Amino acid sequence: MDKYKTLFSRNLPWKIISLILGIMLWFIGMNVNNPYINKVFEVKLELRNIEDVSERGLILVNEKEIEEEKIKIKIRGSRRDIEELKKNKRIVKGYIDLSPMDITNRGNVGEDIRTTIHIEDLPLSYELISYTPKQKELKFDEITTIEKDITLLKKGKPLTGYEVNNINVEKNVVEIKGAKKELEKIAEVVAEVYIENASKDFNSKSELKIYDEEGKIITDKFTLEREYVAIGVKISKYGELEIIKPKLVGEIGENLEIIEVIVTPKKVKVIGDEVVLNKIKNIQIPDIEIEDMNYTTTITYDIYGFIDKYGLKIVDGEAKTVSVTIQMSKQTTKYLTIPTEDILIKGLKVGMELTDEIEIGIIGEDTIVENVKVEDLKISLDLRNIEEGVTEVEIDFELPKGIELLEGKIPIITVQYVKEDKEQINME
Numbered sequence: 001m002d003k004y005k006t007l008f009s010r011n012l013p014w015k016i017i018s019l020i021l022g023i024m025l026w027f028i029g030m031n032v033n034n035p036y037i038n039k040v041f042e043v044k045l046e047l048r049n050i051e052d053v054s055e056r057g058l059i060l061v062n063e064k065e066i067e068e069e070k071i072k073i074k075i076r077g078s079r080r081d082i083e084e085l086k087k088n089k090r091i092v093k094g095y096i097d098l099s100p101m102d103i104t105n106r107g108n109v110g111e112d113i114r115t116t117i118h119i120e121d122l123p124l125s126y127e128l129i130s131y132t133p134k135q136k137e138l139k140f141d142e143i144t145t146i147e148k149d150i151t152l153l154k155k156g157k158p159l160t161g162y163e164v165n166n167i168n169v170e171k172n173v174v175e176i177k178g179a180k181k182e183l184e185k186i187a188e189v190v191a192e193v194y195i196e197n198a199s200k201d202f203n204s205k206s207e208l209k210i211y212d213e214e215g216k217i218i219t220d221k222f223t224l225e226r227e228y229v230a231i232g233v234k235i236s237k238y239g240e241l242e243i244i245k246p247k248l249v250g251e252i253g254e255n256l257e258i259i260e261v262i263v264t265p266k267k268v269k270v271i272g273d274e275v276v277l278n279k280i281k282n283i284q285i286p287d288i289e290i291e292d293m294n295y296t297t298t299i300t301y302d303i304y305g306f307i308d309k310y311g312l313k314i315v316d317g318e319a320k321t322v323s324v325t326i327q328m329s330k331q332t333t334k335y336l337t338i339p340t341e342d343i344l345i346k347g348l349k350v351g352m353e354l355t356d357e358i359e360i361g362i363i364g365e366d367t368i369v370e371n372v373k374v375e376d377l378k379i380s381l382d383l384r385n386i387e388e389g390v391t392e393v394e395i396d397f398e399l400p401k402g403i404e405l406l407e408g409k410i411p412i413i414t415v416q417y418v419k420e421d422k423e424q425i426n427m428e
Contacts, residue, residue, distance in 0.1 A: 038074055038129060039082045041092045045069040045117065045136070049099035054143065059179045061139040064220065066096070069136065073119060074129040081125045093120035096136060112137040141179035148189045149173055150208065150229060156196025158235055163271055164195055165236035165313070174208060175225035182221050187213045191229050200274075203232050238315070239277035240267050243303075243322050244284045250291035252328065257365075258290075259327040265319050268303065272312035280310060285324060298325040329365035333406055336360045338374055340413065343395065347384030353416045358395065361406030368402045376400055381413060391415045 045066055053060050060066070071094035077085065085092065094117055114135050122128055150172050158164060174189055191206040205228045210219040243263050252258065263285065270277070283306055288299060301322045307314055314320055339357045360377065362369060378398045386393070392412045399405070 034078050034080050036076060037079055037082055038076050039086070041073045041075060041085075041089060042070045043073065043089065043092050043094055045071055046093060046095035048095050048097045052099045053140070057143055058140045059143045060098075061141050061179045061182065062137075066136060066138070071117065071119075071131055071133065073131040075122065076127040076129050077125055085126065091120070091122070094118070094131065095120065096138075112139055114138075141181055143177060144180040144183055145175055145177045146183050146186075147173050147175055148186060151188050151190050152231070153190050153192050155192050155194045156198075158195055159197050159199040161238050162199050162235055163238060164198075164233060165271060166234040167193060168232040168234075170230040174229070176210070176222050177224075178222035182218070185212045185218065187211050187215075191231065193231055193233060195233060195235075198233065198235050199237075201232070201234050203230065205229070206231050236271045236313075237274040237277055239270050239272065239312075241270055241280065242267050242282040244282050246285035246324055247287045248290050248326070249287045250289050252290055253294055255331045256294060257329050257331050259329055259365075262325040262327065264323050264325070268322075269315040269318050270307060270312045271315055272310065276310050276312065280312075283307075283322070285322060288324065288326070290326065293326065293328060294330075296325065296327050296329075298323055300324075329367075329402075331363055332366040332369050333361060333363045334369050334372065335406075336362070336372070336374055336377070338377075338379060342374065342379075343413075344380040346380065346382045347386070349383070349386075349417070351418045351420055352383065352386070353418075355414045358411045358413055360397070360411050361409070362399065362403050363406045364403040368400065372400060372403060383415060386415055386417055388417050388419050391417070 047060070047063065047066060050060065050063070073092055073094060075082070075085065075092070096115055096117055114137050116135055117131070117133065119128060119131055150169060152167055152169065154164065154167075169191070176183065176186070176189070188211050190209045190211060192209070193204070193206060207228055208219070208224055208226070209217055210222060210224075212218050243266055245261055245263050248258070248261070268283070283303055285301060301324070302320065303322050304314070304320055337357055337359050340354045343358075345354075360379075362372060380396045381393060382396065383393065392414055394410045394412050
């Protein structure tokens with residue numbers, strides 16, 4: 001026992017000094033090989049107990065901004081520990097705890113509330129030196145739900161010759177929940193419908209987008225009842241239907257004549273199902289009774305019923321009615337007596353004797369016939385090829401438009417041609 005006591009007590013001061021020097025050398029060695037260093041970590045700011053806010057009928061307006069906020073946290077530790085922490089950064093956390101906050105007592109809704117940012121406790125081998133920022137402004141507002149009509153926005157154009165006939169939406173309104181002041185900024189809710197080169201009916205889903213007055217998309221600020229809307233698009237084809245003239249039934253009165261039947265328009269552009277348009281090519285106007293007609297008459301028909309019966313539509317700007325005009329005139333006759341001396345005669349020779357006058361009978365619309373004069377007929381007679389003897393020669397003439405010869409008889413002139421004897425003339 002004395003032997004061990006002597007061993008520990010002998011040169012005790014030198015032994016203590018040696019121990020102290022050993023410890024110092026160990027610390028020096030540690031600082032050289034594994035020194036203590038400071039490291040700044042950037043982490044996203046967390047929001048904890050955010051559901052407590054909505055339970056109070058409120059919403060954190062700048063939630064997205066806060067979640068994108070980064071905190072710079074300076075931590076001290078040994079080099080090895082810091083390297084290990086870099087591999088496991090998720091334990092470095094900065095957060096705002098919303099559960100203990102009495103928002104309604106700390107300020108009016110809509111005003112900014114400044115709150116402290118907390119740092120998650122670190123393991124004992126680390127020391128928190130500092131962090132920035134230490135506070136953050138929170139903006140709260142009342143949660144409100146509104147309904148907004150959905151605006152359909154067509155994108156592209158159908159194939160040439162086709163058109164969008166109709167777009168059906170399963171429900172044309174949507175419920176939107178969000179901050180009251182933010183909801184007031186909504187200009188419209190849009191569903192885009194892509195119809196580029198479409199030539200047949202189709203169904204699709206369109207994402208709902210919310211726009212403000214400046215045309216910016218602000219959808220991510222709200223919670224929508226549904227994010228997509230089901231859409232049914234009906235594609236129709238353009239077509240052209242010919243209007244067929246009606247059949248005239250009955251006989252018109254005496255001295256009346258049908259000059260022309262005019263249908264306006266002659267064709268109508270429509271839009272509808274391609275199969276239907278391939279089968280229907282025209283519209284037949286019903287028969288018209290003309291028994292009691294004694295003057296020009298126009299009858300108008302509404303063709304919408306015919307078009308609608310086959311599920312077709314008249315193209316915008318096209319006539320929705322067809323008019324049928326039956327042009328009639330009262331016929332009258334007139335006889336013109338024309339002296340031969342008033343006729344232009346070509347090839348008249350000595351020895352020719354002609355009928356003193358001719359009579360021409362004409363027939364036509366009374367208003368025209370009454371105004372016809374002899375000079376309007378431009379009557380002429382060509383005798384250049386007449387041989388000796390008695391010859392009946394048809395006259396040449398021009399009739400005004402709408403005038404005809406009565407019974408189609410062309411007037412004739414009797415020409416008696418006797419050549420004179422030249423020897424007899426010399427003796428005399």
